[in-house]
Amino acid sequence: MNPWESAAEALKAEDRTAAATPSPPASTPEPAHETAAPWSTIDEKSGTAALRRLGRGVLWAVVGLAVITGVRAWIVPNHGTTPTQQSPAKTAPAYPTDAAQAVAGRFARVYLTWDEDHPDARAAALAAVLPDGADTAAGWDGHGYQDVLAVQPAAVTPTTQRQARVRVDVLIRTTEKEGTPAKGKTKATAPTTADHWIGLDVPVVQTAGGVIVTGEPGIVGVPAHGPKAPNLKTPDTDAAFGQQTAGTVTRFFKAYAGGDVDSVTAPGATIPPLPDGMTLVGVTSWSADAGNGDDRTGTAQVTWKVGGAQVEQTYRIELTRVASADAQRWQVAEISGGAA
Incomplete structure (x- = not known):
């Protein structure tokens, strides 16, 4: 007999036997077959567990604080308290x-x-x-x-x-x-x-x-005198530079009195002439401020004759160094009255 045909006949006989056998009641489930778990258990690291416990602790602390202070105070600020930063006060417009x-x-x-x-x-x-x-x-x-x-x-x-x-x-x-007219006088006062x-x-x-x-x-009334002047610091002086430029300052004031300062002023400087009626008596003193560089300043005391009188005036002088191909010299770049 062919073995494949014998096996097929045996399989058909089993199917007929299974069909003839009555099915068990539907209410009785077939016991489940135990199968292996689809995952494997991995031991948790100690650092991860500590972080999780810390997070739970912070969460419970926040919940406890909310219970004590009230959640509403977190959402709606208390207007009765003084704010840490107040808005600037409005000021009245300045008087004209x-x-x-x-x-x-x-x-x-x-x-x-x-x-x-x-x-x-x-x-x-x-x-x-x-x-x-x-x-x-x-x-x-x-x-x-x-x-x-x-x-x-x-x-x-x-x-x-x-x-x-x-x-x-x-x-x-x-x-x-x-x-x-007084008595006995012919002319009035x-x-x-x-x-x-x-x-x-x-x-x-x-x-x-x-x-x-x-x-x-x-x-x-008008005050008889002004307020007391403050003690102003006077600039340090450079005696050597003052002696070096004394002739320059004297020549400038002579030209200034004569109405022609172009020859003794620095290129680009514009110094208006003095008013008529002023005559130079002399440069009383010249003091150069301490410093360095191509621009220097100092104070000059100058005496003028004007209106039949001699008056001493104070000037601040700015000197600048002018260089040419074969020489250099100091010239006046700016002049202003007063010691300030």
């Missing part, structure tokens, strides 16, 4: 100092000028600087003669309601006209004049249209 000084200076010149022979001139001038409808007499009784020679607006002191007080220093000239400084406090107010004078001012 320049406009206040201009108005007060113009008013002071008109207010302190009067001529009893022409009273309407003062009233018309005051009307131009006072608010509409203000009294143009401004306290004057209509007598006397006075002129204003100079006006110097000074400090502006703001007060309230956009008002301010402007200090104005005024140089006035009062005139006493000819008096009646000559007019006399006197010049002196006075202070004037002018009240002003800022309006939508600018700054205006709000009322009558008050005459105040």
